Amino acid sequence: MELDFGPAVRDFREELRDWLADHLVGEFAEHRGVGGPTDGAAWEVRLAWDRELSAGGWLGVGWPREYGGRGLGLLEEIVFEYEYARANAPYRATGNALDLLGPMLLKVGGEEQKKRFLPPILAVEELWGQGFSEPGAGSDLASVRTRAERDGEAWVVSGQKVWTSFGMHADWLYVLARTDPDSVRHMGLTMLLLPTDQPGVEIRPIRNLAGQDEFAEVFLSDARTDAGMVVGEVGQGWRTAMATLGIERGTTLLPQQLTFEREAESLIELARERGALDDPMLRRRIVDAWISVRVMRTTNLRTLAELTAGRTPGAQATTAKLYASTRHQRLGHLVQELAGPAGQIVGADYGLDTRQRSFLLSLAETIYGGSSEIQRNIIGEQILGLPKEPRP
Amino acid sequence: MDLTFSQEQDELRTVVRSFLAKYSDEAAVRRLSADPRGHDAVVWRRMAGELGLQGLAVPEEYGGSGFGYVELGVVFEEAGRALLCEPYFATVALAAETLLRCADDQARADLLPGIASGATIATLALTEDSGRWDEPGIHLTARHTAGGWRLTGAKTFVPDGLLADLLLVAARTPGGISLFAVGADAAGLTRTFLPTLDQTRKQARLEFADTPARLIGAEGTAWPVLERTLATASVLLAAEQVGGAAAALDAAVDYARIRVQYGRPIGSFQGIKHKCADMLMELESARSAAYAGLWALDAGDDTETALAAALAQAFCSEAFTKVAGDSIQVHGGIGFTWEHPAHLYFKRAKSSEVLLGTPSYHRQLLAARLGI
Known part of the structure; x- marks a missing residue:
C-alpha cells in the first residue's frame, strides 16, 4: 500500500521518516508490530517507545499546541498513522487516551480539564482506562447502573465496570455513571474523570482467551473524585460518551489495514511453504482472503479521501468494521488450517506465536466497539432508515 | 488524495x-x-x-x-x-x-x-461455443485473399450482436489473433437472435461464411489489445453491477419499511434488518472493488488495472447476485412474481456474472497475476 499524500505534507513526511529510521532501533525495532488494541504484549517496552515518541514530539500530532500537541491538521494525522504503520512500529500503549479520551476532552471538555489532563497524556505520564461497560450493560450501554452522588465538593461513585482494556495500568478512568437515581436509560448519566489511586478503586485483571491479562474489571466502592471532574454537563453523559464513540477520525484505519495486508502476504508465504497453492480449494480461499484485504484497503481509502476533503464519510465508513472484523477472522481460520498440526503447538506458559495470537485476538474484533449484531442494527437503522425494534 | x-x-x-x-x-x-x-x-x-x-x-x-x-x-x-x-x-x-x-x-x-x-451501434464478437474469454477459446479463422481478408466460422453469445451496425471480430490468423471490423450487411454473415434468461441484455449468434472483413491493427497482434479491453470492460461491468445491486437493495429496504406483519414493519425485525445490513456491506464492498478499478484505469497503470479488474469481476458478480437474491427473499411472495421487478435485477445479476467470464475464472486470472 503506497499512498501519495501530495506536496503539502512532504516535509512533514520526510521528517517523520527520518525520525523513525533513527529511533526505531535496538529493543524498539525488535518489537516491530507488537501489540494491538487488545494485545498487551511487551507492555514496558511499548511504554518506553511511547516516551521516545513523546520526546520527539510525535504524540498528539493533531492536538493544539497549547496542550502539548503539534497543532497540525487531519491530513498530517493520517500521514503520521500511515508512516507509523508502514514502519511497523510497536502499537502505542497509550492508544486509549490518544484515540478516545483526548479527543473527547478536546471536543467537550472544559478548559481546565484540557490543561490539566492533555499534556500528561502526551508526556506518557498518566495512563487512562475506559469505564463504560458493566456486567449488566454491554451492548445495551444505556442500562449503566454505577451511580455517583454529590457529597459536598466531591462525587462519590459506586458500581462495577468491566472490559477496561489495560485497566491495571490506568492512573485515571473516565467513567459513565448514573447521577440521577430516578433516571432510566440514556437520561441522568454523567461522564466523570476518576483517579484510580484511592481505597475505593479496586482493579482486577481478567485473563482473555489468548491467556493475556489485558483487560480488567473495576470495582468502585465510594470512590471519590472532585466536583469539577465532570466532562460536559451533569446528566449529559450519554451525549458525551456518544461524542467519543462518534469521533471517527479515520486515523485508526491505517495501522489495522497494514497489519491485515502483512498477514495476507504472510498467508501466501505460508501456503507456498506448505505446497497448498496446488490445492484448488485452498487456492480459492487464499485468493478470497487477498481480495478481502484489498477491498478493506479501498474502503478505507474512500473514507480517508472523504475526511480529508472535508466531506461526511459515506455508508462504507459504517459497514467497514463489520466487513473487516468478519473477514479478518476468516483469514485467521485459513492461516490456522494451513499451519496444520504444528499450528496447534504453543510455547511454555501458553506462549503464542504471532499467527496464533492474531487469530485468537481476532475473535474480539466482532465484539468490541459495538458487536457485529449492534453494527447491523446501526447500519439498518441509521444508514438504511429501517424502523427500530419496539421496546417491550 | x-x-x-x-x-x-x-x-x-x-x-x-x-x-x-x-x-x-x-x-x-x-x-x-x-x-x-x-x-x-x-x-x-x-x-x-x-x-x-x-x-x-x-x-x-x-x-x-x-x-x-x-x-x-x-x-x-x-x-x-x-x-x-x-x-x-x-x-x-x-x-x-x-x-x-x-x-x-x-x-x-x-x-x-x-x-x-x-x-x-457496435459490439465485440469474441466468444465461441466454448464460452471462453481467453485466447485459446478463439477458433474462427481469417484468411488473406486477393480481395482482402475473409472470415469463416462462428461467434456466439455476442452482446447486442443482432442490433450492432459494426462488429469487431477476434479471429485466428497465421500470425496469431487478429481483429477485424465487419459491417452488419457484409456478405456471408448470418445473425441469429438467442433468447436469454435475462431479457434485458440481448445476445446473438454470428455465422461467417467467407465474409469480407477489414483488418484492424497489424495481423497477429490483437490479443494484448483484447486483454486490456477485457480488463477495462470488467471494471465497467463491475460498476454496472454495483448500480444494479444498489437498486435491488433500495427496493428491499423500501419494502421492509412499509410491509407490516405481526403488527410491525418487517424491517423492524432483526431477521430482516440484519439481512439488509449485510446487503449494504456487500454493496459498499463491491463499490470499493469497482472504484479501485476505475482509479487504476485513470492512473493508466496496466498492472494494477489487470489485478483490480479481475478482483472487481470476482467480487462484484457475486455481490450483485447475493444482493439481488436477498432482495427477492425480503420481498417474499410478491418478489417471486413476474410482475414485480425484483427478478429483473436477479436475472441481470446472473447474466452479468458470466458475461465476461465467471467469478472462478476471474479468481484464476487474479491468482495468476499475483503469482500464486
Whole structure:
C-alpha cells in the first residue's frame, strides 16, 4: 500500500521518516508490530517507545499546541498513522487516551480539564482506562447502573465496570455513571474523570482467551473524585460518551489495514511453504482472503479521501468494521488450517506465536466497539432508515 | 488524495440518473425486454445528443468528450441501476474500448466518431461455443485473399450482436489473433437472435461464411489489445453491477419499511434488518472493488488495472447476485412474481456474472497475476 499524500505534507513526511529510521532501533525495532488494541504484549517496552515518541514530539500530532500537541491538521494525522504503520512500529500503549479520551476532552471538555489532563497524556505520564461497560450493560450501554452522588465538593461513585482494556495500568478512568437515581436509560448519566489511586478503586485483571491479562474489571466502592471532574454537563453523559464513540477520525484505519495486508502476504508465504497453492480449494480461499484485504484497503481509502476533503464519510465508513472484523477472522481460520498440526503447538506458559495470537485476538474484533449484531442494527437503522425494534 | 467524487462527477450522476429514470423506467425495460430487437432509437440518440454518453470517454479528436474512467464508471453505475436495455455496454465498454486500444489510427478515425455520435451501434464478437474469454477459446479463422481478408466460422453469445451496425471480430490468423471490423450487411454473415434468461441484455449468434472483413491493427497482434479491453470492460461491468445491486437493495429496504406483519414493519425485525445490513456491506464492498478499478484505469497503470479488474469481476458478480437474491427473499411472495421487478435485477445479476467470464475464472486470472 503506497499512498501519495501530495506536496503539502512532504516535509512533514520526510521528517517523520527520518525520525523513525533513527529511533526505531535496538529493543524498539525488535518489537516491530507488537501489540494491538487488545494485545498487551511487551507492555514496558511499548511504554518506553511511547516516551521516545513523546520526546520527539510525535504524540498528539493533531492536538493544539497549547496542550502539548503539534497543532497540525487531519491530513498530517493520517500521514503520521500511515508512516507509523508502514514502519511497523510497536502499537502505542497509550492508544486509549490518544484515540478516545483526548479527543473527547478536546471536543467537550472544559478548559481546565484540557490543561490539566492533555499534556500528561502526551508526556506518557498518566495512563487512562475506559469505564463504560458493566456486567449488566454491554451492548445495551444505556442500562449503566454505577451511580455517583454529590457529597459536598466531591462525587462519590459506586458500581462495577468491566472490559477496561489495560485497566491495571490506568492512573485515571473516565467513567459513565448514573447521577440521577430516578433516571432510566440514556437520561441522568454523567461522564466523570476518576483517579484510580484511592481505597475505593479496586482493579482486577481478567485473563482473555489468548491467556493475556489485558483487560480488567473495576470495582468502585465510594470512590471519590472532585466536583469539577465532570466532562460536559451533569446528566449529559450519554451525549458525551456518544461524542467519543462518534469521533471517527479515520486515523485508526491505517495501522489495522497494514497489519491485515502483512498477514495476507504472510498467508501466501505460508501456503507456498506448505505446497497448498496446488490445492484448488485452498487456492480459492487464499485468493478470497487477498481480495478481502484489498477491498478493506479501498474502503478505507474512500473514507480517508472523504475526511480529508472535508466531506461526511459515506455508508462504507459504517459497514467497514463489520466487513473487516468478519473477514479478518476468516483469514485467521485459513492461516490456522494451513499451519496444520504444528499450528496447534504453543510455547511454555501458553506462549503464542504471532499467527496464533492474531487469530485468537481476532475473535474480539466482532465484539468490541459495538458487536457485529449492534453494527447491523446501526447500519439498518441509521444508514438504511429501517424502523427500530419496539421496546417491550 | 482524489479517491472521492468531485462535484462535477456528482452532477453527472444526478443528470444521468434523472435521464434514465425517465427513459429507462420499468415500463421501458419490460417493453424492450420483450422484443428481440428491443432498443429505443430515440433514447439512444438522446443519450448521445443530449448527454454525450456514448462518447464520454472517447477523445475529442474522435468526436468524444475525453472524460476519464471515473466519469464513465458513474454512467455505468447508473445504467445498472436503471437496468438500461440499450446496447450501451456492447458499444462503449467493448467496441469503443477495443478501438481505443488498437494500434490503428485510421480505424479509430473511421469508426469512433460514429460511435460517439450515436450513429453506430457496435459490439465485440469474441466468444465461441466454448464460452471462453481467453485466447485459446478463439477458433474462427481469417484468411488473406486477393480481395482482402475473409472470415469463416462462428461467434456466439455476442452482446447486442443482432442490433450492432459494426462488429469487431477476434479471429485466428497465421500470425496469431487478429481483429477485424465487419459491417452488419457484409456478405456471408448470418445473425441469429438467442433468447436469454435475462431479457434485458440481448445476445446473438454470428455465422461467417467467407465474409469480407477489414483488418484492424497489424495481423497477429490483437490479443494484448483484447486483454486490456477485457480488463477495462470488467471494471465497467463491475460498476454496472454495483448500480444494479444498489437498486435491488433500495427496493428491499423500501419494502421492509412499509410491509407490516405481526403488527410491525418487517424491517423492524432483526431477521430482516440484519439481512439488509449485510446487503449494504456487500454493496459498499463491491463499490470499493469497482472504484479501485476505475482509479487504476485513470492512473493508466496496466498492472494494477489487470489485478483490480479481475478482483472487481470476482467480487462484484457475486455481490450483485447475493444482493439481488436477498432482495427477492425480503420481498417474499410478491418478489417471486413476474410482475414485480425484483427478478429483473436477479436475472441481470446472473447474466452479468458470466458475461465476461465467471467469478472462478476471474479468481484464476487474479491468482495468476499475483503469482500464486
